[in-house]
Amino acid sequence: MLAGLVIGAIGTAERVRVAVDGTRARLRRGSTEREIGRSETRVVFVDGKDLVLLGADENELARQTSDLPADRLAKAFREHGWPWAEADPHREAYRRWVPGLPGLPAGADALLRARQEALEADRGDEARELRTELGRYGVVVRDEGKRQYWRLTRSALPPG
Template sequence: MTTNSSFDETVVDDPGARVLYWVLFPVLGAGLGWVVRWAAGWIAGLPVAPLHAVFKAIDEAPDPQATLVALGVGLLVGVVVSVLAVADMLVVRVGIGEVTLTRGGSTKRRVARGDVTAVFFDRDQLVLLGRDARELAREKTDLSKTRVEAAFTGKGYPWRADGDPHRDEFRIWTRLDDDLPGVAHGLLIDRAAALAEGKTAEAAELREHLLKLGIVVRDEKKKQQWRRDRRELA
């Protein structure tokens, strides 16, 4: 975990974890490939086994070619997992004039300092609030909370060590909730389905649509919770 500071910007990153991902997952993948090659004969000999024909083909393939292929495929799978893991890592850049949140080198959020009224952690999510209790950013991260807090307080941002000042306004969403606009209720129904199916990108997109309607959403134990912000909508 590193924090690079300058007068204009403090960067909180975790290059150690990035290196670990690039080394660990390919090694584990290659190891898994070797295990599959070693266990293929035993699995193929079972009366009932998933992918029986595949394991039989692996067992009957000649060595050392079969072992090398298994190691190579496992290594490739590990590299793919490493790419996905690194791409999901959050980097926080706290400047005097703005905050930039990036993943995989791509900017996720850019928030002007003057728009920020509170910064805090909600469990493992970094949250930035703006005027009228609007949520400007909510990003999951494994970065050190202490270093993130130091980066924001060092640049004079309003850090909330006690967490979300609006936590008591959240309520659990249900399909019978009649205190929501019809469009927002429909979006929450779609988002619940996306979460159940593991479609995180779709759930994030639906959450953005809800924010535009003035509805702030957080997830607690696989249940959606919502509150209204305080803007005046036409």
């Protein structure tokens, strides 16, 4: 049994639940559930309407859109010893994506192009799938409307 706070809210289409204790967090939306361990999480924060958990490589372990109140999420995670930040600690590292922009790993530009098309066509599932694929390249993506911003994880940064 998961001891800790369980928060529920009605989102636009599906029920969102976050359950957290001292060792793990479970994020559930509809029939999809993810579990993230405390030991693999470096920081937790809210970015707009997204709950975000980052790993040791500065990669996104989870990004879950919800209408849950940020103050209740912060309280739940803090009470169980999770490292909470009031904002994205890497906010200044993001760069706006434009086609052909240098600095991306090989292949990432094509994925960002495909993701941009998915965003513009309101194909959310496809955009989420492409976000996951970009993560394999060490690229973290955040959106502002239909604009994409990106940064590299620690291991994807060029040496120096």
